[in-house]
Amino acid sequence: MTNLDRGHLLTEQVNTNSQNLDKLSCLELVELFNREDENAIAAVAKAKVPLATAIERTAEALRHGGRLFYIGAGTSGRLGVLDAAECPPTFCSPPELVQGIIAGGAGALLRSSEDLEDRAEDGASAIAGSQITKLDVVAGITAGGTTPFVHGALQAARERGATTIFIACVPVEQVSTDADIDIRLLTGAEILAGSTRLKAGTATKLALNILSTGVMVQLGKVYGNRMIDVAVTNKKLRDRAIRMLQDLTDLNREAAGLLLEQSGKSVKLALAMHWTGLDKAESDRLLSQHQGNLRAAVDSHNGS
CATH class of the missing domain: 3.40.50.10490 (Glucose-6-phosphate isomerase like protein; domain 1)
Structure with missing residues (x-):
């Protein structure tokens, strides 16, 4: 200085x-x-x-x-x-x-x-x-x-x-x-x-x-331009999470909401489950193997 x-x-x-x-x-x-x-x-x-x-x-x-x-x-x-x-x-x-x-x-x-x-x-x-x-x-x-x-x-x-x-x-x-x-x-x-x-x-x-x-x-906390690691802590954020799942998948609102609940209210985990066909525990392990990077985890599993 x-x-x-x-x-x-x-x-x-x-x-x-x-x-x-x-x-x-x-x-x-x-x-x-x-x-x-x-x-x-x-x-x-x-x-x-x-x-x-x-x-x-x-x-x-x-x-x-x-x-x-x-x-x-x-x-x-x-x-x-x-x-x-x-x-x-x-x-x-x-x-x-x-x-x-x-x-x-x-x-x-x-x-x-x-x-x-x-x-x-x-x-x-x-x-x-x-x-x-x-x-x-x-x-x-x-x-x-x-x-x-x-x-x-x-x-x-x-x-x-x-x-x-x-x-x-x-x-x-x-x-x-x-x-x-x-x-x-x-x-x-x-x-x-x-x-x-x-x-x-x-x-x-x-x-x-x-x-x-x-x-x-x-660090893999974003997919495309979506906040896939957003904390689902209130009604507004739950609605955002469901809309995000609908936009990124072929699911209707009811199915997206069910997937969100099955994932423990984790958009990233829900997407991993949907795109790989794995259950919650297996999807979580897959994400951990790729330091939480959703794109890398899904591409690896699906052979992309």
Whole structure:
């Protein structure tokens, strides 16, 4: 990390396009935001190579018993916790597989605790407390790139042999890193100077969406573009599961519902049973032999 005056950081600059922000009509304000938000999409596109590398390395780590940790402070920390929290209901992944750590703990999700981001030792302690090992992946998220909490965590993670990812919205010449994978989301100056919950936050959310979803696809938790590992925990999700089974098979709604119940409310297992003709236990064993990858399991059994 370089010793740079924060005022020179890209994320702290004044946006010349919004200098009359307080004079704009409501419609003009919305239009300005819409134009500026296009920079978030462009920033993620320019980071596609390191993002793809992050997906590949993380999926490989998780296949071998590792975990993914997001770590950050303020908005960056909240975005990491949000992405981690959405993995279990979307992919039926165990809560410990993807975890979010925010400076200040759970209380910081609802109330600002940005003063705690200055403690690098707290970041290191969070790594120790989570018992990070060489099997794990730690992604440090910091829009301005300088957050001591994040850098302390990444250093501690490197010392433990974990794979490290650095996600920031400033160029490498402003803030350098020793992380294994360096993702820069260069969204430019914010409409509201220094408010990185705006474009920087949007680009970060997009990148995390891609990272976690890409990893889960690589782990076989998706078939085509369907969430076949979705947790069937309420009426809405049961209806979605049945419709998914109907769409992917030749079954009517009643038969799809019966198959879902026979599988123990697992869409993936239900599909494996239907496509292979095996019973629940045999289908479960087949999936286990292929690390839960439905396509690989079915193709192997059916000789494709």
